[in-house]
Amino acid sequence: MTILVTGGAGYIGSHMVHELLDAGEQVVVLDNLSTGFRFLVPSSVSFVAGSTGDNELVAKTIAQYRVSAIIHFAASLIVPESLSNPLGYYRNNTMNTCNLLGVAIEAGVKQFIFSSTAAVYGNATAAPVREDAPTAPISPYGSSKLMSEIILHDAGKAHGLRFVVLRYFNVAGADPKLRTGQATASATHLIKVACEAALGKRPRIDVFGTDYPTPDGTCMRDYIHVSDLARAHSAALAYLRRGGGNATFNCGYGQGASVLEVIDAVRRVSGNDFPVQIADRRAGDPPMLVANVDRIRATLDWRPQFQDLDTIVAHAYAWEKRLPGKRVTGAA
Numbered sequence: 001m002t003i004l005v006t007g008g009a010g011y012i013g014s015h016m017v018h019e020l021l022d023a024g025e026q027v028v029v030l031d032n033l034s035t036g037f038r039f040l041v042p043s044s045v046s047f048v049a050g051s052t053g054d055n056e057l058v059a060k061t062i063a064q065y066r067v068s069a070i071i072h073f074a075a076s077l078i079v080p081e082s083l084s085n086p087l088g089y090y091r092n093n094t095m096n097t098c099n100l101l102g103v104a105i106e107a108g109v110k111q112f113i114f115s116s117t118a119a120v121y122g123n124a125t126a127a128p129v130r131e132d133a134p135t136a137p138i139s140p141y142g143s144s145k146l147m148s149e150i151i152l153h154d155a156g157k158a159h160g161l162r163f164v165v166l167r168y169f170n171v172a173g174a175d176p177k178l179r180t181g182q183a184t185a186s187a188t189h190l191i192k193v194a195c196e197a198a199l200g201k202r203p204r205i206d207v208f209g210t211d212y213p214t215p216d217g218t219c220m221r222d223y224i225h226v227s228d229l230a231r232a233h234s235a236a237l238a239y240l241r242r243g244g245g246n247a248t249f250n251c252g253y254g255q256g257a258s259v260l261e262v263i264d265a266v267r268r269v270s271g272n273d274f275p276v277q278i279a280d281r282r283a284g285d286p287p288m289l290v291a292n293v294d295r296i297r298a299t300l301d302w303r304p305q306f307q308d309l310d311t312i313v314a315h316a317y318a319w320e321k322r323l324p325g326k327r328v329t330g331a332a
Contacts (some may be wrong), residue, residue, distance in 0.1 A: 009036030069111035082141035093144035169222035169252035174319035181319030209281035218259035222252035225306035252291030260285030
């Protein structure tokens with residue numbers, strides 16, 4: 001039986017594909033390449049070009065490859081962009097997830113892992129934040145993911161679909177073997193942006209706000225290595241295969257780093273300095289998001305291997321050095 005990875009040509013999805021291949025699993029990737037890259041998918045993996053919203057194509061893919069489980073990454077994920085294009089986010093993230101679930105249930109797929117986000121918590125009042133904390137997204141991105149979670153819960157109850165929701169905190173780093181990494185030229189992820197600045201691909205890095213209620217005034221996030229995140233998905237799949245019930249887990253390390261701490265880490269690891277410009281706060285940015293990870297560590301067979309900011313930065317920087325191109329305009 002085969003695992004369908006939607007968005008498998010993207011940053012996190014391509015790491016998942018390598019993780020599954022390393023474990024000897026059969027994999028098929030569905031990706032429309034709107035933000036993904038075909039070169040990130042190993043040539044040995046079956047690739048289907050298209051959208052999760054294309055019901056006919058999804059049904060054909062599930063039948064042709066005898067798909068038994070779906071790991072659903074395909075989504076739009078830039079918070080500021082979601083504020084200016086909310087309908088696009090609800091269409092791509094929520095409606096397409098609903099379509100995918102409908103086809104999967106009709107085809108008899110019984111296991112589903114959903115890529116969600118800490119953005120569902122909004123301005124979380126607790127740090128670290130638990131999975132049962134109130135969900136109050138402050139961006140259409142977060143809302144689109146929360147709506148998808150609700151749909152998934154209802155579909156699970158009605159149709160016997162078994163699922164795991166993984167709420168990512170800030171994903172960073174790259175495959176330690178440098179087989180894949182973040183390749184989007186317009187990426188907004190802080191560690192990638194800082195690595196680009198350290199390599200001269202960007203003229204500077206902007207820090208959006210220094211007046212937050214945090215130790216140094218900049219936003220704090222829980223950065224998780226993308227390879228550890230991929231392993232969390234594998235652990236979730238193993239959990240479902242052994243009969244585990246529907247569940248939601250935070251994916252992070254339970255520790256935060258500020259924007260300025262990340263910039264210092266990139267300077268330290270790269271040995272390069274780069275300009276930093278202070279800018280106004282960016283809409284949709286909560287001051288602090290740090291995961292409570294008690295539930296995932298108690299329930300899944302998952303032990304992080306790269307729980308160190310400098311290691312995350314080192315892998316991201318090594319990957320960025322391999323990528324061609326230089327940004328001559330714009331900033332983070």
